[in-house]
Amino acid sequence: MLELKGIRKSFPGVHALQDVHFQLEKGQIHALMGENGAGKSTFIKIITGVYQPDEGEILLDGQIVKIANPREAQRLGIAAIYQHVTCYPDLTVTENIFMGHESTSKFSRSIQWKKMHTEAKALLAELGSPIDPHTEMGTLSVAQQQVVEIAKALSTKARIVIMDEPTAALTKRESEELYRITEKLRDSGVSVIFISHRFEDMERLGSQVTVFRDSRYVGSWPVAEITNEDLIVAMVGREITHLFPKKKADIGAELLRVENLGKTGLFGGVSFTLAQGEILGLTGLIGAGRSEVCQSLFGLLPADTGEVRVRGKLVQIRNPWDAIELGIGYLPEDRQKQGLVLSWEIGRNISLPMIDEFSGTWWLNEVKEGDVVKELADSVKVKAQGISTVANTLSGGNQQKVIVAKLLGTKPKVIILDEPTKGVDVGAKAAIHEIMGELACQGFGIIMISSEMPEVLGMSDRIAVMREGRLVKMLDRAEATQEKILEAAMGSATEALHG
Amino acid sequence: MEAKRPFSARRFFLQWEWMLVVLFVLVNVFNSFLSPYYLSPTGLRDVTMTFLDKAFIVLPMVFIIILGDIDISVASIVALSSVVMAMAFGAGLPMPVAIVLCLVVGTACGAFNGWLITRFKELSAVIVTLATMIIFRGIAYMLLENQAAGHFPGWYTFLGWGYVFEVPFMLIVFVVFAVFFAWVLHKTALGRRVYAMGSNPMAARFSGLKVDGIRMLVFTATGFMSGVTALFLTSRMGSTRPNVASGYELEVITMVVLGGISTSGGKGRLIGAVLAVFLLGYLRYGLGLVNVPAQILLIIIGLLLVIAVMMPNVLSRKKLP
Numbered sequence A: 001m002l003e004l005k006g007i008r009k010s011f012p013g014v015h016a017l018q019d020v021h022f023q024l025e026k027g028q029i030h031a032l033m034g035e036n037g038a039g040k041s042t043f044i045k046i047i048t049g050v051y052q053p054d055e056g057e058i059l060l061d062g063q064i065v066k067i068a069n070p071r072e073a074q075r076l077g078i079a080a081i082y083q084h085v086t087c088y089p090d091l092t093v094t095e096n097i098f099m100g101h102e103s104t105s106k107f108s109r110s111i112q113w114k115k116m117h118t119e120a121k122a123l124l125a126e127l128g129s130p131i132d133p134h135t136e137m138g139t140l141s142v143a144q145q146q147v148v149e150i151a152k153a154l155s156t157k158a159r160i161v162i163m164d165e166p167t168a169a170l171t172k173r174e175s176e177e178l179y180r181i182t183e184k185l186r187d188s189g190v191s192v193i194f195i196s197h198r199f200e201d202m203e204r205l206g207s208q209v210t211v212f213r214d215s216r217y218v219g220s221w222p223v224a225e226i227t228n229e230d231l232i233v234a235m236v237g238r239e240i241t242h243l244f245p246k247k248k249a250d251i252g253a254e255l256l257r258v259e260n261l262g263k264t265g266l267f268g269g270v271s272f273t274l275a276q277g278e279i280l281g282l283t284g285l286i287g288a289g290r291s292e293v294c295q296s297l298f299g300l301l302p303a304d305t306g307e308v309r310v311r312g313k314l315v316q317i318r319n320p321w322d323a324i325e326l327g328i329g330y331l332p333e334d335r336q337k338q339g340l341v342l343s344w345e346i347g348r349n350i351s352l353p354m355i356d357e358f359s360g361t362w363w364l365n366e367v368k369e370g371d372v373v374k375e376l377a378d379s380v381k382v383k384a385q386g387i388s389t390v391a392n393t394l395s396g397g398n399q400q401k402v403i404v405a406k407l408l409g410t411k412p413k414v415i416i417l418d419e420p421t422k423g424v425d426v427g428a429k430a431a432i433h434e435i436m437g438e439l440a441c442q443g444f445g446i447i448m449i450s451s452e453m454p455e456v457l458g459m460s461d462r463i464a465v466m467r468e469g470r471l472v473k474m475l476d477r478a479e480a481t482q483e484k485i486l487e488a489a490m491g492s493a494t495e496a497l498h499g
Numbered sequence B: 001m002e003a004k005r006p007f008s009a010r011r012f013f014l015q016w017e018w019m020l021v022v023l024f025v026l027v028n029v030f031n032s033f034l035s036p037y038y039l040s041p042t043g044l045r046d047v048t049m050t051f052l053d054k055a056f057i058v059l060p061m062v063f064i065i066i067l068g069d070i071d072i073s074v075a076s077i078v079a080l081s082s083v084v085m086a087m088a089f090g091a092g093l094p095m096p097v098a099i100v101l102c103l104v105v106g107t108a109c110g111a112f113n114g115w116l117i118t119r120f121k122e123l124s125a126v127i128v129t130l131a132t133m134i135i136f137r138g139i140a141y142m143l144l145e146n147q148a149a150g151h152f153p154g155w156y157t158f159l160g161w162g163y164v165f166e167v168p169f170m171l172i173v174f175v176v177f178a179v180f181f182a183w184v185l186h187k188t189a190l191g192r193r194v195y196a197m198g199s200n201p202m203a204a205r206f207s208g209l210k211v212d213g214i215r216m217l218v219f220t221a222t223g224f225m226s227g228v229t230a231l232f233l234t235s236r237m238g239s240t241r242p243n244v245a246s247g248y249e250l251e252v253i254t255m256v257v258l259g260g261i262s263t264s265g266g267k268g269r270l271i272g273a274v275l276a277v278f279l280l281g282y283l284r285y286g287l288g289l290v291n292v293p294a295q296i297l298l299i300i301i302g303l304l305l306v307i308a309v310m311m312p313n314v315l316s317r318k319k320l321p
Helices: A040-047 A070-075 A093-097 A113-126 A143-156 A174-189 A199-205 A229-237 A290-297 A320-325 A333-341 A345-359 A366-379 A398-409 A426-439 A453-459 A480-489 A493-498 B009-013 B018-035 B042-046 B048-066 B074-090 B095-121 B126-143 B154-161 B171-186 B189-199 B199-205 B211-237 B248-258 B269-289 B294-319
Strands: A002-011 A013-022 A029-033 A055-060 A063-065 A078-081 A159-166 A191-195 A210-213 A216-222 A254-263 A267-275 A277-283 A305-309 A312-316 A328-331 A414-418 A445-449 A461-468 A470-476
Touching: A002 A040, A002 A328, A013 A040, A013 B294, A029 A199, A029 A445, A029 B018, A040 A078, A070 A078, A070 A254, A070 A345, A078 A143, A093 A113, A093 A143, A113 A143, A174 A191, A174 A199, A174 A305, A210 A229, A216 A229, A216 A333, A229 A480, A229 B248, A254 A290, A267 A290, A267 A305, A267 A445, A277 A290, A277 A453, A277 A480, A290 A414, A290 A445, A290 A470, A305 A320, A320 A328, A328 A398, A328 B171, A328 B189, A333 B199, A345 A366, A345 A398, A345 B189, A366 A398, A366 A461, A366 B018, A366 B294, A426 A445, A426 A453, A445 A453, A453 A480, A453 A493, A461 A480, B018 B294, B042 B048, B048 B074, B048 B171, B048 B189, B048 B211, B048 B248, B074 B095, B074 B126, B074 B211, B074 B248, B095 B154, B095 B211, B171 B189, B171 B211, B171 B269, B189 B199, B189 B211, B199 B211, B248 B269, B248 B294, B269 B294
Parallel strands: A013 A216, A029 A191, A029 A210, A078 A159, A159 A191, A277 A445, A277 A461, A328 A414, A414 A445
Antiparallel strands: A002 A013, A002 A055, A055 A063, A210 A216, A254 A267, A254 A305, A305 A312, A461 A470
16 A cells, blocks of 8 residues: 655755665564664655655555655555654643544634543553553553554554564563554554564564665565574675774783672673773664663763772762773764854863863863964864864864864873764764774774674674663674674574573 | 964954943933033042942953853852951941951852852852842841941041042052953963863863862952952942842943853953943933932943844854855
């Protein structure tokens, strides 16, 4: 009933989708799989009218349609349910279900609460859920909120429901409940697009599975006819097109030893070591706890349990300045929000963490500051007119270099890079990789968080894979393959059954 | 890469501070036409003593607003410190001890604000200081009930009324403090950090700045300067009541904002606020000389404030293509 043909969408500098096909039958649960950044989210946004495709056509019941905005999508019977439920936590379930399409009385235009509550109750009952429509949304569990979202989709007479990683935040029992409800939807004739990283979800629900990779359509198979191994190959089977300038650095003495590090609700039992000159790749799916582990090493999320040793000495890291004092530097994932003061010049941004070094007897030695900052900026080859160029006029890659320069100014021994090349163009990416290689040669220890498989494989000496808050696999550069990493990151189907 | 940005005359003169200077000159020219008595040197000198008391709080308030915070409890801190000082003196303590006590109470109140704000991060500064505004004023009323206290020694009057080489003592103290605060804000690492926190609090934290310590320090300094205001205000009035300094918090914030310090944080300079103090002070004096009703004055101040708040928007809109 829904068909997408030859969809292409690009954003400045990035091809988000290229020549994508998709076909959804009536009453079908269709699983959509792919790595982080494979283009699934962009794809959904096109179906729900958030983005317009640059090329290609969308057919609904055989007719070409143009989905100009989310309202139009709703009118056509398309609804989406996101992993992080987008609800109004202080409003009741009824208000959430009927947000934007409340039933009003014909004469006075006043809202008919009684009617809406009754309808809400009926919708929820249809899904087999005992939730009271008068409850405040915020008091419900994530799973219950999803049920309400599904009820909301039904209330708009949706014929196509898109679920974006709905089981990611659910327990096993809650997932079972969601499967049941999804099947109920299917049986009532609704078509479902189900996006998930879990093989279990796909096997349990899907009848057809489509795989995207690197913004492209790879293929579509009936679930019964494809094995998990073949699916993994389909998801990663790309040639590595970029060369990574990984230089041979001498691995030296141990810099960092982490033992049994844990923080309740986020991650636990994480142990690893890092040596001089080593690049440790830290990978896993989004939400696996990679950033959290690193933020805890940097004192932003102090750990509850476990030990950290820097050069053999047991240390306590309670806040970022403890970490900086100990020689740990962190390049945050969100450049613009966490890394830079965008309204400031390059110079003041770089000198911010080490500003004390320029304090003279009476005032800041701005001449010395300028010299040091300029040297740092040049060492990472920031391309800008001068250090007085304002940060928000720089490209993403140059902004990232400024943050690297700022990081190096604190004279760290251990450098943590959280998605260092996310959203930067190819040229800047290569430049950042080159800088990383050089830093490793100079004896820094580097932890690199990355979701990008070629980057992880190309840059790391060792690769740590995390899944659901645990460090599940440690691979050497020589033995690591995309398949092994992805298998560890997703957990094989058999493991999921026993776990 | 170039090290320094070249000087640009256009950028130099297109600053809000120059606007304030122009307004200041205009106000004085206008006033001198309105009243023949306006332009007397002693008059212009002595009038500073009528508005400088609250100006002491303007200085740390600049820091608070650059941080993106606000402190509306300052007037209550003034009242409480003043009342404690008067009662301590009335109870037989020597005046110097009472003065120290006044400053200690102010500092403690500020530190209490700072502690609440950094300890309970989900509370915004405006809510915390709204609560302490009521609490501090309440304690002042509880201590003194609705009475006046005073009968200070003669030398204490010097603070608010005295001259050193024909210059009001208050003005000298204010200039010293203003230079000190400007130095901290513009010439030290601490000042740089304050701007960073106001511009992007998250990046400041990720850069390893001791953000809680800095906020604590700034709120404590505001408490201390409220104590200083209490000293001068009480000296000028000769006695105190629990309801003194009412409305000061809004006047102080008005001066800071009129001085070009953005309430969204991270922008503005101390000199702007100092200019705004004198601009408003002389405006009020001049209009008072020709018996313009106070309401008209309020309307003028309000309009100036609207212009000051609009200015950044107007200027940044021009830059768009």
